[in-house]
Amino acid sequence: MAQVLTLCRSVLHWNPLWVRSMCSLEEQARAIFAAAVEGVQPDSVVRRALQRRGDELVVAGHSFKLHHNLHLVGFGKAVLGMAAEAERIVGDHLVQGIVSVPHGIQETLQRHRKLNMLLDTSSKIKVMEGAKHNLPDTDAQRSAESIRELASSLTDGDLLLVLISGGGSALLPAPVPPITLQEKQEVTRCLAAAGATIQELNTVRRALSLLKGGGLSRCAYPAQVVGLILSDIIGDPVDLIASGPTVWSETSLEEVWAILYRYNLYATLPLSVQEVLNQTGSQQRSKLKDQPQQDNILNAVIGSNAIALECASRKAQELGLRPVILSPGVCGNVQAVAQLYGLLSRFACSPGKEPPELRDQILKLGQEVGVGSSELCRTMKHLEEGRQESLHATCLLAGGEPTVQLLGKGKGGRNQELALRVGLELSRAEERSTTVFLSGGTDGQDGPTEAAGAVSDRNIETEAQSQGLDIDVFLRNNDSFTFFSSLSKGQKLLLPGLTGTNVMDVHLMILPPPPSAV
Numbered sequence: 015m016a017q018v019l020t021l022c023r024s025v026l027h028w029n030p031l032w033v034r035s036m037c038s039l040e041e042q043a044r045a046i047f048a049a050a051v052e053g054v055q056p057d058s059v060v061r062r063a064l065q066r067r068g069d070e071l072v073v074a075g076h077s078f079k080l081h082h083n084l085h086l087v088g089f090g091k092a093v094l095g096m097a098a099e100a101e102r103i104v105g106d107h108l109v110q111g112i113v114s115v116p117h118g119i120q121e122t123l124q125r126h127r128k129l130n131m132l133l134d135t136s137s138k139i140k141v142m143e144g145a146k147h148n149l150p151d152t153d154a155q156r157s158a159e160s161i162r163e164l165a166s167s168l169t170d171g172d173l174l175l176v177l178i179s180g181g182g183s184a185l186l187p188a189p190v191p192p193i194t195l196q197e198k199q200e201v202t203r204c205l206a207a208a209g210a211t212i213q214e215l216n217t218v219r220r221a222l223s224l225l226k227g228g229g230l231s232r233c234a235y236p237a238q239v240v241g242l243i244l245s246d247i248i249g250d251p252v253d254l255i256a257s258g259p260t261v262w263s264e265t266s267l268e269e270v271w272a273i274l275y276r277y278n279l280y281a282t283l284p285l286s287v288q289e290v291l292n293q294t295g296s297q298q299r300s301k302l303k304d305q306p307q308q309d310n311i312l313n314a315v316i317g318s319n320a321i322a323l324e325c326a327s328r329k330a331q332e333l334g335l336r337p338v339i340l341s342p343g344v345c346g347n348v349q350a351v352a353q354l355y356g357l358l359s360r361f362a363c364s365p366g367k368e369p370p371e372l373r374d375q376i377l378k379l380g381q382e383v384g385v386g387s388s389e390l391c392r393t394m395k396h397l398e399e400g401r402q403e404s405l406h407a408t409c410l411l412a413g414g415e416p417t418v419q420l421l422g423k424g425k426g427g428r429n430q431e432l433a434l435r436v437g438l439e440l441s442r443a444e445e446r447s448t449t450v451f452l453s454g455g456t457d458g459q460d461g462p463t464e465a466a467g468a469v470s471d472r473n474i475e476t477e478a479q480s481q482g483l484d485i486d487v488f489l490r491n492n493d494s495f496t497f498f499s500s501l502s503k504g505q506k507l508l509l510p511g512l513t514g515t516n517v518m519d520v521h522l523m524i525l526p527p528p529p530s531a532v
């Protein structure tokens with residue numbers, strides 16, 4: 015596969031049409047996914063965000079004077095690579111740094127030979143590992159305490175660079191006393207198990223933490239704070255990504271209580287949590303209101319799903335496809351998302367005019383999965399134009415984070431389940447399309463599996479049947495990884511390994527023109 019792609023790349027310069035005929039649609043889909051991930055690698059996003067002009071650092075159009083006054087902290091799954099690149103750019107002015115990163119990440123990155131994501135042996139940045147299984151633990155609490163001490167020691171004229179990525183909430187636990195780590199962990203665990211969204215979860219986390227909800231930048235005051243954020247939440251809400259430690263947010267206690275009521279946690283809430291919410295919380299908030307809030311803070315989203323989709327789009331164009339970005343905000347049930355992609359493929363593959371009811375069905379389903387009518391109308395227009403094209407296939411790109419309702423006990427992930435469901439939609443459609451679909455997690459890990467996702471097309475059902483695999487049985491048991499591992503010896507699995515970044519999932523569908531147009 016790698017050899018085929020290298021060959022494709024080497025001939026790309028002089029004959030894209032020839033390349034298209036040499037690379038299968040599946041190979042193109044895999045290459046486009048790889049480009050999406052490459053575009054949001056921690057080092058490349060930091061390189062794009064930090065410009066160095068002599069002793070000046072420019073971030074998002076703002077300029078900061080460097081005079082050996084730079085301090086760095088970070089927390090999240092991707093911040094080790096971000097820190098390594100930041101140190102390469104501004105290391106000569108760096109005084110000290112601490113990053114809180116997942117347990118075992120250094121060893122894993124070493125094993126995967128991702129050396130550019132590791133710090134130099136002479137680094138001024140201390141790496142602290144913790145939060146096993148993405149849960150806050152005493153190691154992560156120690157890291158949070160060290161980060162708090164560093165931030166609190168800063169003075170006017172200092173500059174604090176804060177690197178933030180997904181997983182940051184668990185890596186920066188600092189419960190407001192008298193809440194203990196165990197109590198806070200339990201509240202978070204119960205909320206997550208009851209199906210609370212990440213927005214709800216982090217709204218509660220912010221109210222129970224000394225550092226979240228702008229707490230870290232308050233500790234650093236009066237130093238200048240610059241937050242560089244790699245987003246893993248739909249819509250890139252800076253106050254919620256890693257629970258917004260650099261984003262002043264006035265927590266609404268009513269909202270927090272409403273969430274706790276909604277998930278029936280009110281009755282079992284530890285006394286300490288009630289105390290913080292009832293008294294300490296409001297006292298703290300009125301005290302903090304007196305402090306200058308935002309003048310010394312700059313937050314910039316430097317990597318996101320939308321950026322990954324743009325990189326994918328450029329790659330698709332390079333490969334001679336017609337890219338169209340549907341949306342970076344696909345959410346909702348994976349079943350509805352699969353139906354939407356099935357309908358969009360039907361739309362693209364209808365020779366001549368599409369069936370009259372199809373547009374309405376697409377618009378209705380779009381609402382269920384977070385895709386607006388204007389995004390869908392724009393996409394359908396593009397697909398309609400694609401129907402007249404005889405040479406170029408269309409590449410539809412989308413991203414986000416759909417959900418799976420876990421009813422079975424199998425092994426799988428939302429990307430593999432989505433790929434399987436879309437394959438089934440294509441298999442069972444009347445139109446005999448040659449559409450290829452791919453879904454992958456940009457972090458390289460889909461649920462608790464070794465795969466990032468999978469690729470599918472309309473042949474999946476007949477192939478499965480010929481190999482004695484019943485797709486419906488696997489789906490009922492949420493067993494998509496076992497299915498794809500068994501199907502054709504795992505050839506349809508997407509196995510990039512740990513990527514070191516995370517901007518949610520990327521979906522892509524390559525739609526060749528309908529037969530009548532060719």
Ligand SMILES: Nc1ncnc2c1ncn2[C@@H]1O[C@H](COP(=O)(O)OP(=O)(O)OP(=O)(O)O)[C@@H](O)[C@H]1O
Nearest residue numbers: 180418424425426427428431457459460461462492
């Ligand atoms: N057997 C399964 N089949 C389908 N989906 C599953 C299965 N087991 C877990 N999942 C889904 O996998 C997701 C958790 O996986 P993962 O660790 O990749 O989450 P994530 O949201 O990407 O985490 P992060 O944002 O920290 O990277 C959940 O949405 C869960 O419903």
Ligand SMILES: O=C(O)[C@H](O)CO
Nearest residue numbers: 180181182183255256
């Ligand atoms: O750390 C977190 O809170 C999640 O990854 C969302 O950003």
